[in-house]
Amino acid sequence: MYSYKQLFDFTEQVFLSMGCPAKDAKLASEVLLEADLRGVDSHGVARLSGYVRLWEAGRINVKPKVRVVHETPSTATVDGDGGLGLVVAPQAMLIAIEKATKVGTGWVSVKNSNHFGIAGIHAMEALNHDMIGMAMTNASPLVAPTFSTDRMLGTNPIAVAVPTKNQPAFVADFATASAANGKLEILQRKEKKAPAGWIQTKEGQRSTNANELKDGGALLPLGSDKTHGSHKGYALASIVDIFSAVLSGANYGPWVPPFVSFLSPPENPVGEGIGHFLGAMRIDAFRPADDFKEHMDNWIETFRKANVVKGQKNVVIPGDPEREMTEKRLKKGIPLLSPVERDLKSLAKKFKLKFN
Amino acid sequence: MYSYKQLFDFTEQVFLSMGCPAKDAKLASEVLLEADLRGVDSHGVARLSGYVRLWEAGRINVKPKVRVVHETPSTATVDGDGGLGLVVAPQAMLIAIEKATKVGTGWVSVKNSNHFGIAGIHAMEALNHDMIGMAMTNASPLVAPTFSTDRMLGTNPIAVAVPTKNQPAFVADFATASAANGKLEILQRKEKKAPAGWIQTKEGQRSTNANELKDGGALLPLGSDKTHGSHKGYALASIVDIFSAVLSGANYGPWVPPFVSFLSPPENPVGEGIGHFLGAMRIDAFRPADDFKEHMDNWIETFRKANVVKGQKNVVIPGDPEREMTEKRLKKGIPLLSPVERDLKSLAKKFKLKFN
Numbered sequence: 001m002y003s004y005k006q007l008f009d010f011t012e013q014v015f016l017s018m019g020c021p022a023k024d025a026k027l028a029s030e031v032l033l034e035a036d037l038r039g040v041d042s043h044g045v046a047r048l049s050g051y052v053r054l055w056e057a058g059r060i061n062v063k064p065k066v067r068v069v070h071e072t073p074s075t076a077t078v079d080g081d082g083g084l085g086l087v088v089a090p091q092a093m094l095i096a097i098e099k100a101t102k103v104g105t106g107w108v109s110v111k112n113s114n115h116f117g118i119a120g121i122h123a124m125e126a127l128n129h130d131m132i133g134m135a136m137t138n139a140s141p142l143v144a145p146t147f148s149t150d151r152m153l154g155t156n157p158i159a160v161a162v163p164t165k166n167q168p169a170f171v172a173d174f175a176t177a178s179a180a181n182g183k184l185e186i187l188q189r190k191e192k193k194a195p196a197g198w199i200q201t202k203e204g205q206r207s208t209n210a211n212e213l214k215d216g217g218a219l220l221p222l223g224s225d226k227t228h229g230s231h232k233g234y235a236l237a238s239i240v241d242i243f244s245a246v247l248s249g250a251n252y253g254p255w256v257p258p259f260v261s262f263l264s265p266p267e268n269p270v271g272e273g274i275g276h277f278l279g280a281m282r283i284d285a286f287r288p289a290d291d292f293k294e295h296m297d298n299w300i301e302t303f304r305k306a307n308v309v310k311g312q313k314n315v316v317i318p319g320d321p322e323r324e325m326t327e328k329r330l331k332k333g334i335p336l337l338s339p340v341e342r343d344l345k346s347l348a349k350k351f352k353l354k355f356n
Numbered sequence: 357m358y359s360y361k362q363l364f365d366f367t368e369q370v371f372l373s374m375g376c377p378a379k380d381a382k383l384a385s386e387v388l389l390e391a392d393l394r395g396v397d398s399h400g401v402a403r404l405s406g407y408v409r410l411w412e413a414g415r416i417n418v419k420p421k422v423r424v425v426h427e428t429p430s431t432a433t434v435d436g437d438g439g440l441g442l443v444v445a446p447q448a449m450l451i452a453i454e455k456a457t458k459v460g461t462g463w464v465s466v467k468n469s470n471h472f473g474i475a476g477i478h479a480m481e482a483l484n485h486d487m488i489g490m491a492m493t494n495a496s497p498l499v500a501p502t503f504s505t506d507r508m509l510g511t512n513p514i515a516v517a518v519p520t521k522n523q524p525a526f527v528a529d530f531a532t533a534s535a536a537n538g539k540l541e542i543l544q545r546k547e548k549k550a551p552a553g554w555i556q557t558k559e560g561q562r563s564t565n566a567n568e569l570k571d572g573g574a575l576l577p578l579g580s581d582k583t584h585g586s587h588k589g590y591a592l593a594s595i596v597d598i599f600s601a602v603l604s605g606a607n608y609g610p611w612v613p614p615f616v617s618f619l620s621p622p623e624n625p626v627g628e629g630i631g632h633f634l635g636a637m638r639i640d641a642f643r644p645a646d647d648f649k650e651h652m653d654n655w656i657e658t659f660r661k662a663n664v665v666k667g668q669k670n671v672v673i674p675g676d677p678e679r680e681m682t683e684k685r686l687k688k689g690i691p692l693l694s695p696v697e698r699d700l701k702s703l704a705k706k707f708k709l710k711f712n
Contacts, residue, residue, distance in 0.1 A: 072460030074430040075641040103459050104428030109642050132599075145659060147668040152659060160595050162602075170598070172591035178584050195583050204665030222578060222585050228534050228553050229578050235528035235674045236592075238659075239516050242526070243488075246518075246651045247642045253658055270654065285431040286465050286603040295602045298626065302609055303501060303508060303594075309560030312503040318591045 001333030007045055008033050010344065010355055014048060017351035018055050019062040020084070028086035034121040036334045039325035042182025043118050045336070049343045051084065051115075052350075053261035060084060060114055066091045073103045077248050078110045082273060085116030085137070089276050093125045093135070096280040100131055104285030109248035112272035115139070115259050119159035120173030120322070126161055126280045127169050130289050133161040134279035136240045138250070140258040143177045144218035145234045146226055149204040151218045152253050155180050156240035161319075163283060165293035167300040171319030176237040177219045178230075184210050184219075189337070197224035243277040250275030357689030363401055364389050366700065366711055370404060373707035374411050375418040376440070384442035390477040392690050395681035398538025399474050401692070405699045407440065407471075408706075409617035416440060416470055422447045429459045433604050434466045438629060441472030441493070445632050449481045449491070452636040456487055460641030465604035468628035471495070471615050475515035476529030476678070482517055482636045483525050486645050489517040490635035492596045494606070496614040499533045500574035501590045502582055505560040507574045508609050511536050512596035517675075519639060521649035523656040527675030532593040533575045534586075540566050540575075545693070553580035599633040606631030 008029050015025035036044030054060045064083025068076045076095050080088035092108045099106025116122065119135040126133025139154025155175035162170040175181075179198040187194050187210040194210045201207045202216030213219070221233030245252035250271040257265035257274060283289045306315045336344070348355035364385050371381035392400030410416045420439025424432045432451050436444035448464045455462025472478065475491040482489025495510025511531035518526040531537075535554040543550050543566040550566045557563045558572030569575070578589030601608035606627040613621035613630060639645045662671045692700070704711035 070641075070643055072638070072641040075460040075637070077642045104431040105461060105463055107461055107637065132603075145662065145671045147664050148662045148671045149665055150662040152662055152671075160591075162598055170594070172595060174585070174588040174591060176588075178579065197584050222588055223534065224580075224584050227551050228580050228584070229530070231672065231674075232530040232532075232578055235516075235530060238526070238674065239528060242518055242652070242655065246648060246655055247488075247639075249643055249647070249651075252651070252655055270651065281431070281463065282428070283603075285426075285428040286433045287426055287605055291605070292602060295605075295608070295626065296598070299598065299602055299608055306501065306504045306506040306508055308503050309505055315501045315504045315508075316587065318587075318594065 001335055003333050004033065004037065004330055007036065007334060010348070010353065011045060011048060013353050014052065014347055014351060017353065018052065020087070021063065024062075024084070024087045027090055028084050031086040031090060031117045031121055035118045037326040037329050038118065038120065038322035039329075040118050040182065040322075042180070042185055045344060046340045047115070049347055050259060050261070052347060054114065054259070057261040059257070059261065059265070064088065068095065074099055074105055074107060076106075076108045078108055080110055080113035080273060082112055083114070085114040085274070085276065088113045089116040089122050089135070089278065090125065092276065093122050093133070093278045093280070096278045097126060097129050097131060100280040100282045100285070101129070105281045106279065108278045109243065110276040110278070111245070111248035111250035113250070113274055113276055115274070116276055118173060119157040120161065120171055122278060123159040123161040123173070124169070124171060127163050129280070130163055130283050132163070132281045132283065135159045135276065136244055137276040138241045138244045138252060138256050138274055140256050141254050142181060142213065142219045143221055143237060144200060144204070146221065146231045149202060149218070150254070153234070153237040153241060154256055155219065156237040158236070158240060162296060163293060164296045164300060165290070167297045168323055169319060170296065170300060170317060171322065173322070176222050176233050176240060178222050178224045178233065179219070181219065184213070189339075240277070245271060245275030247277070248275045357691055359689050360389065360393065360686055363392065363690060366704070366709065367401060367404060369709050370408065370703055370707060373709065374408065376443070377419065380418075380440070380443045383446055384440050387442040387446060387473045387477055391474045393682040393685050394474065394476065394678035395685075396474050396538065396678075398536070398541055401700060402696045403471070405703055406615060406617070408703060410470065410615070413617040415613070415617065415621070420444065424451065430455055430461055430463060432464045434464055436466055436469035436629060438468055439470070441470045441630070441632065444469045445472040445478050445491070445634065446481065448632065449478050449489070449634045449636070452634045453482060453485050453487060456636040456638045456641070457485070461637045462635065464634045465599065466632040466634070467601070467604035467606035469606070469630055469632055471630070472632055474529060475513040476517065476527055478634060479515040479517040479529070480525070480527060483519050485636070486519055486639050488519070488637045488639065491515045491632065492600055493632040494597045494600045494608060494612050494630055496612050497610050498537060498569065498575045499577055499593060500556060500560070502577065502587045505558060505574070506610070509577075509590070509593040509597060510612055511575065512593040514592070514596060518652060519649060520652045520656065521646070523653045524679055525675060526652065526656065526673060527678065529678070532578050532589055532596060534578050534580045534589065535575070537575065540569070596633070601627060601631030603633065604631045
């Protein structure tokens, strides 16, 4: 078990060692560690060495000049200057919030960025301003559209955070694939089979082999197959791709550069880096904030106390499991798998840092 | 087979007979008939008698004064005054487009409305203005959240329309349930079983009985079960509900009034009527419109020519099947099932109209 502070301090030191300015190193560490707190272990410190390798490959600019390249009162297009998405996305979100403060809503499409951690944390920033927050990002292609054998889309997540009064905030944050890649990675480590409906072989046949992606297979869109609505998951992932990258001028579809440094970005890119889309809507741009929040509390209470299938405790409100996990891990610490521990130890050695 | 003009003229006469002003009768007919053209037969003239029955029950105001009750430069909340959603939603969409023209984007939440036909047609209005259009609506509760036995959410559709240059527009329009109720109705008529993963019994067990809803069962969210991501479909339907109704002050969750006149609206409503959410984003609020459209063409061409699973023709671009159906039905006519024909004939009798 590691304390939040312990992992935070180490992560900050790593980003500082890469040459990030102090403010950026702190921000990037805060964003990254939220994944570990919220229980999305695949997106937290487990990825730290990945960011370092991308930086070593010259694919991350540690001193980006993030700037607005196009704007209207309610929109902006942001050039992330090749920076860490962990740093670029929060700045873009603040621009969205600033615009929403002035004209009711703010919408920012970002190009030339990198992986931004978990989508939820960016959407949640809006909660501090009595706003609904939205965050989405495209990602390197792992998902095959309905009927296709090609990996054309990332697991392209969508997050929406909604303010409340006395209830905890509603925070939805989900990949538009039937299962995120992180879940497959867990099965791979445990040498277990995957449920049918998550992946297909390179010929497009159903597979339960958790390692199928290494043999040219693909993840399936939310819905799994046409009969169960995979064309809807494919449409959702496409919308995320278009808003994040076609609007901003980032790479889209099969051109999105891979997160892993051992794979080169595709030749003849159609844009710059990866893309995000961030939005903020002021609650009181629609109705008095207090009215809205009271009804949101009622919404949440009503759903939470709905009748459940035998054996289940209650209907889960989006954001509940992650909030409970955060409380637990702040108190009891964050567990790391041994490969992650090894990774962090080798980073410590590389940068001459301490990691216990 | 019926010609578009034949069905349009009849529908317009019915709305006029109900007392709709000429302009509204025309608009409502245009919107309703789009469903028949696009092949969404459950949402077109098949519903005409349903609207009439709601009007007879005093639940539709045929002369609504649609008005903005709250606004900022990029947002508005619209009171539909109990009007037909077919008339209220297009007016709300025009407000969104007007705001987008001025400040880049426009977002309108609507309360006190009724069923608005297919979501896609409202989103598509934005295409005429070089804008991305979005439309969603809540609907009477038929879907159980993950783990629940209660119907808490409608099939709450989401539509997104994206402009292009030479390619046909990208138009996604889908229910956030694993299958829309219209598909079940078709199986009921044919006395066929439903695929596993669409519905559950009133105890929350999987069912293939297409009539299960009559026995207290429920539709399942997109994803079908927790393993395949039904919590994502439940989150999506919730987001639609919150944007459409908690933002506007309409009824949400289990309080959404039923479309069928033989079921009374729930007692102690939490808002007014049903709710919609409409949005428009000017393409050139993010980048020059021509740049965007060229890349959208490239996006579509790339996806359409992706490799396919053996036996499939090509990857389907959202909107393709509906556009092809529209071309076909404008040329060859619109087929109606005999119960729908009977329905229209009885409407003709009721209003002393001709229907051949």
